[in-house]
Amino acid sequence: MANLKLTRVDKVQVLTWSDGGKGNVFNGDAVDEWSAVLDELENTPGKAGLVITSDDPKFFSSGLDVPWVMQQADVKPFVSQLEDFFIRLSLLNMPVVAAINGHAYAGGAVLACAADFRYMRADRGRFCFSEVKLGLPFTAPLLEVIRLLPAPDALYELALTGDAWGGDECAARGVVSAALQENDVLSAAMARAEQLAEFDRRTYTAIKRGLRRQLELVTKP
Secondary structure, three states: OOOEEEEEEOOEEEEEEOOOOOOOEEOHHHHHHHHHHHHHHHOOOOOOEEEEEEOOOOEEEOEEOHHHHHOOOOOHHHHHHHHHHHHHHHOOOOOEEEEEOOEEEOHHHHHHHHOOEEEEEOOOOOEEOOHHHHOOOOOHHHHHHHOOOOOHHHHHHHHHHOOEEOHHHHHHOOOOOEEEOHHHHHHHHHHHHHHHHOOOHHHHHHHHHHHOHHHHHOOOO
8 A cells, every 4th residue: 555554552453644744635546545545454254443533744634635636527526436435434343443643634633533532732833624615515425424423512513614623622622532732642642542452343344333323324316
C-alpha cells in the first residue's frame, strides 16, 4: 500500500496514513487504498481492534483533494465511492478508535466521526466541518455518518458554523473522549482499542450496527 501502513500490535491493528505531505487527502486512489485495507480488516480472524492515526506533522486529514476533484468531469462516481467507504468504515466488524494527532478538516472530520471513539491533541490541531464555508452540502449518507458523534448539540454548531475547535473544546463538548498531549494521544487510543478488542467481536459488532442502523437505511439520491 502506497500511503496506508497497517501494523499489528497484539490484538490491535494500527493504521497510519501518510500521503507525502499532501495533508492526507481523499481522492479516487486514496479511497481505493482505504477500501483495500477494509477488505483485509474485515477478514481478520479472532479478537481485533483498529486505531487510525497519521504520521503527517500537521494533519490527521485535511479532507478532499480539491484540485483532483475539480479536474473530474463527473464527480458523482467519486462521491458515491466516498459515501460507501465512510459507511463501510462506520459499520466495520471490530472496534475503531481515532487518534487525531493533527487537524481534522471536512472529510477528515467525517473520518473521525466514523470511528467508535476519538482521542485528540490538546496542544495542536483543530476539528472542523468546513463544508458550509466551501459551499459543499453534506449528502444524505454523509449526514448520517457525522450524526454518529455522541454530541448532537456540538455537531449542530460545528456543521452550521464551520468553526474550528481545538482539542480541549472538543473534549468539553463531547466530540472526543479526551484531549491529551501529543505523546499521549496514540497510547490512549491504543489502550481503548485493546480494552474493546477483548469483547466478543460478533457481539460488539451487532451492538454497534444496531446503534448505527440508520446508516443501513440511507437511500442514496
